Amino acid sequence: MRRTDVLTLAILGTLAEKPLHGYEIRKRLGASLGPFRALSYGSLYPALKRMVTEGLITVDDQGPDPSTNRRSRIAYRLTDAGTTQLAEELASSGASSWDDDAFDVRFAMFDKTDSATRLRILEGRRGRLSERLEEISQGLKAMRERHDRYTAELQRHGLERVEREVEWLDQLIENERSATRGKDDPASAG
Amino acid sequence: MRRTDVLTLAILGTLAEKPLHGYEIRKRLGASLGPFRALSYGSLYPALKRMVTEGLITVDDQGPDPSTNRRSRIAYRLTDAGTTQLAEELASSGASSWDDDAFDVRFAMFDKTDSATRLRILEGRRGRLSERLEEISQGLKAMRERHDRYTAELQRHGLERVEREVEWLDQLIENERSATRGKDDPASAG
DNA sequence: TGCCAGTTATATCGCGCCGATACATCGAGC
DNA sequence: GCTCGATGTATCGGCGCGATATAACTGGCA
Incomplete structure (x- = not known):
């Protein structure tokens, strides 16, 4: 049984409102959790990749625009599985909801709970x-x-x-x- | 340049008073830093090994007592290098002294500072x-x-x-x- | 006397997450 | 045109935690 870690939950919650790219996810999380407790890119991007392979999120990436040759921003979007997973997590209230490392993340999502x-x-x-x-x-x-x-x-x-x-x-x-x-x-x- | 991490410093400080074995080091650290913030054995023993190879501490291990066939406890002792290193650290006061993860360890050693x-x-x-x-x-x-x-x-x-x-x-x-x-x-x- | 549970004691493994780092583009000010 | 800071994606090394394994000793209880 795969327990959802805090990071995954935080990303799912952030993406619930609307699809976002990595940089923006980090900014929002930093804003809601405070200047400390901001997750690093060293965790974020690998987590996003993992979540894609797990089918929780999908990627909107058109590749570089041929006219401008500029890399388009990658937008991550919740899949149905991701939405379901988030809903399950938000309804749970075990020890992993009030541990030191998890509580503030859960608390920041209380308006969805x-x-x-x-x-x-x-x-x-x-x-x-x-x-x-x-x-x-x-x-x-x-x-x-x-x-x-x-x-x-x-x-x-x-x-x-x-x-x-x-x-x-x-x-x-x-x-x-x-x-x-x-x-x-x-x-x-x- | 090898920066002394918090864990190493905590061990050096604990060993300053007198030689101890791993289990006791952890107990004392837990007592002075509080019930949370207790370091795990998964950090402690590897750190002790590393410190031995770095020459900061030495090991008193007589091996199993042939009469009782009981493994003697391993006592770790500061070397001169370890004592010197500790003294240097205790005299330092840079950012690594007041970071979130380091401050309380440094503070717990204020009577040596x-x-x-x-x-x-x-x-x-x-x-x-x-x-x-x-x-x-x-x-x-x-x-x-x-x-x-x-x-x-x-x-x-x-x-x-x-x-x-x-x-x-x-x-x-x-x-x-x-x-x-x-x-x-x-x-x-x- | 025998058994069980809790404490003392050492040690390893997987892995989550951080900090550092690299690279590239864009907008603003000079 | 140039530099600087913000935007943006990504990887790497490594620290330290939690879980786990092992084992001997200790105390309580029957």
């Missing part, structure tokens, strides 16, 4: 962070005697960062729940 | 984050029209996270400066 799935993913992520919180607290308690000031400070800051994200998630979960409570079909048009 | 270098690294990191802040703000301004609620929220949260780290750094920088101002040899005893 139904409310129930959104909620499950947010809660899953929150659960993961709770474990983390526990681990860090354990570590902080266990170290006590040894460990210099800076190592301790690093831990403390890490702990705070995770706590912040939990607060953020709690807020989002609350929003999601109240939206669901409000009406059966929450803001599908909004 | 002199105050002036600590300050340069903290300021370097702060500079890097300032750029980031600028990029994100640019992005947020540029998107405005397009972009759904969730993408915007992701950006906002990312921005906040970076702002938090900047505050944290400012505090650390302030401490470092006041310690330096206070006396020439700042709190070497803690």
Whole structure:
């Protein structure tokens, strides 16, 4: 069973709106995920090739225009299989939806995701962070005697960062729940 | 010119205190860097091998004890070259000290680092984050029209996270400066 | 006494993804 | 006409992760 990796998902999601060429895919992804977390061409182009062979996307490439002798831009387009795959992924909400490397990609596609799935993913992520919180607290308690000031400070800051994200998630979960409570079909048009 | 990667540096630093075997190195690194950010054995053992061939560390391995027939644990020990290399790295404060993947490792070794270098690294990191802040703000301004609620929220949260780290750094920088101002040899005893 | 599970311990393999690099075209400013 | 930066496609080397294999020791429990 072929698990869709984050990169593939990100590309499928970007291509859902309309066909694009590689450079543009990267730009959009960079814009929605932030300046860091931008995927490199060293991942993008091989991934696109792979996705073509897997039948998820097709290529519009007319070759160099004989009149201008200029290479036409390659436009990638979702196939039916790609669309199906994307839909399946967007409906899934397993651990691969809230892992560190996957969560923000999934989150960036929340407007393509139904409310129930959104909620499950947010809660899953929150659960993961709770474990983390526990681990860090354990570590902080266990170290006590040894460990210099800076190592301790690093831990403390890490702990705070995770706590912040939990607060953020709690807020989002609350929003999601109240939206669901409000009406059966929450803001599908909004 | 062979640039010391983060992993090598982390191992050198861990071995500085006393000779250890692989498993213990990983445990200590996990403890000082946090439950996430723990390096895998798939990186550790190859790195140790490489470092042996590079002459940075040596191996104490007596082979299986004939009486118990039990494999003795392999203890890795810094060579003079390794000690020198570590000292050089600890005195350096270039971009490779404040990159995302390197900063926390360098920070965890701050008690082995002199105050002036600590300050340069903290300021370097702060500079890097300032750029980031600028990029994100640019992005947020540029998107405005397009972009759904969730993408915007992701950006906002990312921005906040970076702002938090900047505050944290400012505090650390302030401490470092006041310690330096206070006396020439700042709190070497803690 | 015997068994099972968890921890300690070393090691390899596949591979995803990044950073560097190369090459080519285009538009804007000088 | 020239240079510079953005657009655009593509490959290569390699780092480090996750999964996996192996094996001895340790503690709990029956």
